[in-house]
Amino acid sequence: MVRYLIPLGVFIVLAAFLYRGLSLDPKEVPSPLIGKPAPAFQLSELEDVSVTIGNKDLLGKVSLLNVWATWCVSCRAEHEVLMRLAESGEVDIYGLNYKDGRPEALRWLKMFGNPYVANAFDADGRVGIDWGVYGTPETFLIDQNGIVRYKHVGPISEEALSSVLLPKIRELKSQRG
Amino acid sequence: MKLRTLLALWLLLAPVSYCLAATDVFNFDSPEQEQRYMQLAEELRCLVCQNQSLAGSNAELAGDLRREVYEMVQAGKSNEEIVSFLVARYGDFVLYRPPVRTNTALLWFGPFIAVIIAALLLFRFIRRRKTTADPEFTDADRAKVAEALTQVEQQQRDKAQ
Known part of the structure; x- marks a missing residue:
């Protein structure tokens, strides 16, 4: 009897591992920044070269940092969701315009609306590297103390917003309350 | 072509x-x-x-x-x-x-563990086969074989004559 149970057991273990593997998304690389202070940066604003914006501007409130670019196709899909989120006034959205051109980015915001409180302009992508950006769009959730709490890779869907991101934002906002 | x-x-x-x-x-x-x-x-x-x-x-x-x-x-x-x-x-x-960390331990040592388990299973399998393939002869068995052999020899001798 035991003779037949051993292969069955091996099969079940293998099947469990393989089944788990099916539901993992290899494109989602866990960020080592979670739970750590947001990487320091100091960049000029997209709208105005003379104004600098940095990680210190994110302190004192829960905020999102959204990495986007005009050459990024899925950023376009995400944009409407960001617009609605900005209108709701739930959270301040900061933008990191990644490896883009100023005229293109400004035209994009004029055309599709501007959900951002402010945009940092990262022309050569070095700040992106500091934040571990590997594919736009990416969105970081940062708490009042400037600690990175969550990272969303890929466009934010309505569903991801309401089931994951918003609950996390509300939880963080209530913590200080 | x-x-x-x-x-x-x-x-x-x-x-x-x-x-x-x-x-x-x-x-x-x-x-x-x-x-x-x-x-x-x-x-x-x-x-x-x-x-x-x-x-x-x-x-x-x-x-x-x-x-x-x-x-x-x-x-x-x-x-x-x-x-x-x-x-x-x-x-x-x-x-x-x-x-090498706790969450990568299986990755690093898993193959070695699998080889050890396979070696143990192989060892057991070989040992078991040896004991079944090599049954011990008793004296009674030897006597039987000797008897059968003499019988065969006898028959051949009869045929030759």
């Missing part, structure tokens, strides 16, 4: 050469630095096309990261410093050789 095979081969290999086409023009102060850069670019993994190294990838991010690695090599940073710079930003994912 021969030409067609050649053409097919060439078409099969075409994407390979395309993947290896990542080229940068970097100038190094010493061949030792160039060597280190090459080695690091081979050992670090690109995050965009995930089964390619930084050296082999055409992705824009890979190019940016090669530039970072180049600049750090030029600045005299050690290999450990360069690797930890990237791990702090992108996680262990960038390493083709993951560090």
Whole structure:
């Protein structure tokens, strides 16, 4: 009897591992920044070269940092969701315009609306590297103390917003309350 | 016919050469630095096309990261410093050789454990087969065989006569 149970057991273990593997998304690389202070940066604003914006501007409130670019196709899909989120006034959205051109980015915001409180302009992508950006769009959730709490890779869907991101934002906002 | 095979081969290999086409023009102060850069670019993994190294990838991010690695090599940073710079930003994912930790223990030691288990099973299997294939003869068995043999000899002798 035991003779037949051993292969069955091996099969079940293998099947469990393989089944788990099916539901993992290899494109989602866990960020080592979670739970750590947001990487320091100091960049000029997209709208105005003379104004600098940095990680210190994110302190004192829960905020999102959204990495986007005009050459990024899925950023376009995400944009409407960001617009609605900005209108709701739930959270301040900061933008990191990644490896883009100023005229293109400004035209994009004029055309599709501007959900951002402010945009940092990262022309050569070095700040992106500091934040571990590997594919736009990416969105970081940062708490009042400037600690990175969550990272969303890929466009934010309505569903991801309401089931994951918003609950996390509300939880963080209530913590200080 | 021969030409067609050649053409097919060439078409099969075409994407390979395309993947290896990542080229940068970097100038190094010493061949030792160039060597280190090459080695690091081979050992670090690109995050965009995930089964390619930084050296082999055409992705824009890979190019940016090669530039970072180049600049750090030029600045005299050690290999450990360069690797930890990237791990702090992108996680262990960038390493083709993951560090030994509790969550990677199965990855590192799993194959050895599997080989040990297989060896034990094989050993047991061989031992069991030996005991069944080599039953012990009793004296009664020997007497029986001897008797049968003499009988056969007797019969042959009878036939010969």
